[in-house]
Amino acid sequence: MSSEAGAPDDLVRAVEATLFAAGQPMTIEAISAHLGQAEVRAALDELQRHYAGRGVRLVERGRRWHFETAPDLAHLLRREREEPRRLSRAATEVLAIVAYHEPVSRAEIEAIRGVQTAKGTLDVLMEAGWVRVAGRREVPGRPVIYATTPEFLAHFGLKSLKELPGIDDLRAAGLLDPVDDDMIEAALGSDHDGDATAPGQNDDGVASSGQSA
């Protein structure tokens, strides 16, 4: 393997070129398959080291690798006009719940939020490519369960869900345990009925006035 300062060897160059040219993040397996089953792990490590201090860096997001611009240059590169979809408070909350609790059913999301979640909210997140249907829970009713996608990790700059902010503390505090609080559930239960007509329950992905996001 080449030294940091010297010229990179052919495999490193090949991995570098492949990832530069790729239209989307690639798994190690995909890179390897593209390069004739070469062993690319070490080359990725070397590239990651090489790019560490540069304007572009090599990152791993959900087992997929891609180059992206260094975050400290955001102020220079940020494109105001192309701001990603603004999510409503409801949508960001649901997204966080899916990420921290995945896989999670809609009923479980609702139990945490204390309100019904409009179908549109999950649709918005799935359309953004951040949430996917991850099968069904094998319990009565076989509810659909949701999970995050590799695009979610890539978008929010996470190598894996383990890097979610504060997740270890939340888990230690028991705040990510399954919700099975029958008593309060019963107290809140009526809101599942009254919810549809209740004012202010704009779960449709549109932030209402007066709410700070």
Place this chain on the structure above:
Amino acid sequence: MSSEAGAPDDLVRAVEATLFAAGQPMTIEAISAHLGQAEVRAALDELQRHYAGRGVRLVERGRRWHFETAPDLAHLLRREREEPRRLSRAATEVLAIVAYHEPVSRAEIEAIRGVQTAKGTLDVLMEAGWVRVAGRREVPGRPVIYATTPEFLAHFGLKSLKELPGIDDLRAAGLLDPVDDDMIEAALGSDHDGDATAPGQNDDGVASSGQSA
């Protein structure tokens, strides 16, 4: 300015990130405007030197700068997978006509075959490397004329087109025997017998004898 081996300075990093993220090649003026009118020429030179031996390089084309994968690695970006495919009957006929009559125009091919020849058929033969455009016939309309290639001879193990069997040879081999009624009958008969999956699907809706319904 930073040294080659050391960490790049912020301007170099900013130029690097800007060009990396740009949707199209940028002029020096555009880069400079993007980075608050900074003087970017030296940064571009340094980047160009830095990337010279890598899998990606910085190039200037028509006063516009962009990153591209190193030309010697171009083969990595477009890998080819070969798939054997049989030439269609129509293409085989056209190939035979070109071989026996070359150089021949498309109109002549059509006249000989008695059917129109799709442009795609000749394209396939050229893709196979067996037929080439051999100029134009100096007649009104100056039609393109086609001929076979050395690859054609090599593929069929011929030293020259003179080795193709003559008409008399074809007749002797039974290849010019008229298609008579009996043969059609036999061909149709066997076809019907072979149609094992659809017994009794005659036009009159009655299963013919000999076929198990």
Place this chain on the structure above:
Amino acid sequence: MDLPPDIAPEPLGAAEIAWDGAATAETRTEALYLEIDGWEGPLDLLLDLARRQKVDLRRISILELVDQYLTYIEQAEALRLELAADYLVMAAWLAYLKSALLLPKDEQEDPSPEELALRLQLRLQRLGAMREAAARLMGRDRLGRDVFARGAPEGLRVDRRNRWQCEWFDLIRAYGDVKIRAEPVVHMVRERMVMTLDSAIQRVSSMLGVAIDWMDLRDFLPHASEAWANPQLRRSALASSFVAALELARTGRAELAQEETFGPLRLKAVRR
């Protein structure tokens, strides 16, 4: 970034993190009663009220929270704001919880009101934690907003290249087929031996002219000598002669008769 993703929060716990943003509650204080639309249900309102206590959520006073909630509901009713049913159900449940909390310990049911209060607290903590997590998530360096992938990737392509196959015999046979197809018309006509309709009409009418009585159609056919021995030709002659007979009958020059189905077809000239 005010929330660097890589810096672990203080071990104090998630609840503190969750209440970083309590300042926003202040701006809402006076607008509290006008903002019924601002909450997503009673739990959301409770959480907002709890934030006003400005303490760790684990240390909030549930009794105080209940009072605040009930006060809010009362004032909303006084202002004739229409409250959704779930706000009222929560109010009833909290009123019950409050009275249970104030009752002497020995009269407690199971689960104890303390445990219920604890569960409510946990509920609020959970929702608060997720709300804060969402804010931190949104504040991260986001791809396409803060960091960018390559703007114009060349793309990786796997081209399927066809390796065309053609056998020598296929080539030669194809040429043979073309040659055969090239002259089909001449071929077919020369091979096929027929008696044409014209010659049949001529033949039948001239023979009728000399006949006196009814004649069987078959008698008009040429004798099966060497030239007419071919069975295909004989069938053609029969067919043409039949059509000729029909034509002569149609034009009034002959009479046709058949005694029974499939019986001999006879014809006779019409004398004028």
